[in-house]
Amino acid sequence: MRPARARRHIAVLPCDGAGKEVVPEAVKVMKAAGADYDFQEYDVNADQYMRTGEPIPAQIWSDLEKADSILFGAVGDPRVNDAAYLAGVLLRLRFELDLYVNLRPAKLYDDRLSPLRKEERRKIDLLILRENTEGLYVGMGGRFKKGTEEEVAIQEDVNTYLGVTRIIDYAFKVAEREVVMVDKSNAMTYAGALWQERWKEVARRYPHIKTRHLYVDAAAMQLVRDPTQFEVIVTGNLFGDILSDLTAELIGGMGIAPSGNVNPETKRGLFEPVHGTAPDIAGKGLVNPIGAILSASMMVRHLGQQEMASAIEGAVESALRAGECTRDLGGSLSTSEVGDAVAKRLRD
Numbered sequence: 001m002r003p004a005r006a007r008r009h010i011a012v013l014p015c016d017g018a019g020k021e022v023v024p025e026a027v028k029v030m031k032a033a034g035a036d037y038d039f040q041e042y043d044v045n046a047d048q049y050m051r052t053g054e055p056i057p058a059q060i061w062s063d064l065e066k067a068d069s070i071l072f073g074a075v076g077d078p079r080v081n082d083a084a085y086l087a088g089v090l091l092r093l094r095f096e097l098d099l100y101v102n103l104r105p106a107k108l109y110d111d112r113l114s115p116l117r118k119e120e121r122r123k124i125d126l127l128i129l130r131e132n133t134e135g136l137y138v139g140m141g142g143r144f145k146k147g148t149e150e151e152v153a154i155q156e157d158v159n160t161y162l163g164v165t166r167i168i169d170y171a172f173k174v175a176e177r178e179v180v181m182v183d184k185s186n187a188m189t190y191a192g193a194l195w196q197e198r199w200k201e202v203a204r205r206y207p208h209i210k211t212r213h214l215y216v217d218a219a220a221m222q223l224v225r226d227p228t229q230f231e232v233i234v235t236g237n238l239f240g241d242i243l244s245d246l247t248a249e250l251i252g253g254m255g256i257a258p259s260g261n262v263n264p265e266t267k268r269g270l271f272e273p274v275h276g277t278a279p280d281i282a283g284k285g286l287v288n289p290i291g292a293i294l295s296a297s298m299m300v301r302h303l304g305q306q307e308m309a310s311a312i313e314g315a316v317e318s319a320l321r322a323g324e325c326t327r328d329l330g331g332s333l334s335t336s337e338v339g340d341a342v343a344k345r346l347r348d
C-alpha cells in the first residue's frame with residue numbers, strides 16, 4: 001500500500017504528435033470539472049529518446065511508479081523507426097506496472113456517428129476487456145538466418161494460467177448480464193485450450209452471469225452485424241487490440257474511443273485514447289480530443305470520483321449532440337475549441 005496523499009499525483013505524458021495536442025484538452029476539462037489533482041508533465045517523447053537513447057529515463061520512471069495515475073497521449077514518431085521506443089514506453093508501462101486489464105468501452109453518444117444502416121442495431125454500449133500483459137505482445141521469439149531466403153521468424157504467444165484467469169475473473173466482476181469470451185481455440189489449440197479451461201472454471205463461480213463463447217472471426221462479424229447484443233467481451237491481447245479498433249469505428253471513429261489500463265488490485269492506472277500519434281494531421285489543430293477527454297473521465301472514475309466522471313461524460317455527449325466537434329465527426333471546431341466547448345458545459 002502506498003501512503004495516502006492529500007492530492008492525487010497525476011503523471012501527464014503527452015508523448016508525440018496528436019498526443020501533445022489532445023492531452024492538454026483532457027487536463028483542461030478535468031480542471032473545469034473541479035478535479036483537484038497535482039498534474040505533473042514528464043518529458044517522455046521522441047525528441048527526448050533521440051537525445052538520450054532512453055525511452056523513459058530512470059528518474060522519470062521512479063516518479064511514474066509512484067504516481068496515483070498516468071494520463072497518456074500517444075507514442076511514435078516517423079523519425080524514430082525503432083520498435084524499441086514503443087516497447088520502452090507504452091508496453092513497458094503496461095507490463096512493468098502490471099496493468100493487466102485494458103478497458104476499451106464503446107458507447108454511441110449520438111446516433112449520427114454510427115456507420116451502421118439499421119437504426120435498431122446502432123446503439124452500441126459495450127466493454128472490451130483486453131488482456132494487457134502477455135499474449136503475442138511480450139516480445140519473445142527471434143529471427144534465425146535473418147535477411148536470407150532461409151529466414152525463420154518466431155513470435156511466441158505467451159498465455160499463463162494466472163494471466164488468463166485474472167482477466168476472465170475481472171470480466172465476471174464487472175458484468176451485469178453476460179460475458180462473451182473470444183479466442184481462436186479451433187486453430188490455436190494450446191493457448192486456446194488454456195483459455196477454454198480457465199473460462200469454464202471461472203464461469204462456474206458466477207452462476208448469475210450468462211456466458212457465451214465466440215471465435216474471434218465470428219466476433220468481428222457479429223460486432224458489425226449487431227453490436228447491441230454485447231455487454232462485456234473478454235479476450236487476449238492481440239484480439240482485443242484488433243476488435244477495439246473495430247468498435248471505435250462503430251461509435252464515430254478512432255478520435256473518439258477512450259481506454260484505460262489498470263490493475264484492480266494495486267489500483268494503478270494509465271489512461272489513453274485508443275488513437276495513435278496521427279502524424280498526417282498532427283500539429284494543425286485538427287485532431288479530435290474526445291478520446292483523450294473520455295479517457296480522463298475513466299481515470300477520474302478509477303480514482304473514485306464517480307460523479308465528476310459522469311459529469312465529464314455528460315458534457316462530452318452534449319457537445320457531440322450539439323455538433324461541437326472536430327471535422328472527423330462532421331463539425332468545424334479545432335482541437336482546443338472542442339476542449340473549450342466541453343469545459344464550458346462543466347463550468348455552466
Ligand code: IPM
Binds near residue numbers: 241
Ligand atoms: C493500442 C495500440 C498499441 C497496441 C500499439 C501502439 C502497440 O495499437 O493501444 O491499441 O497494439 O496495444
Ligand code: MG
Binds near residue numbers: 241242245274
Ligand atoms: Mg490498437
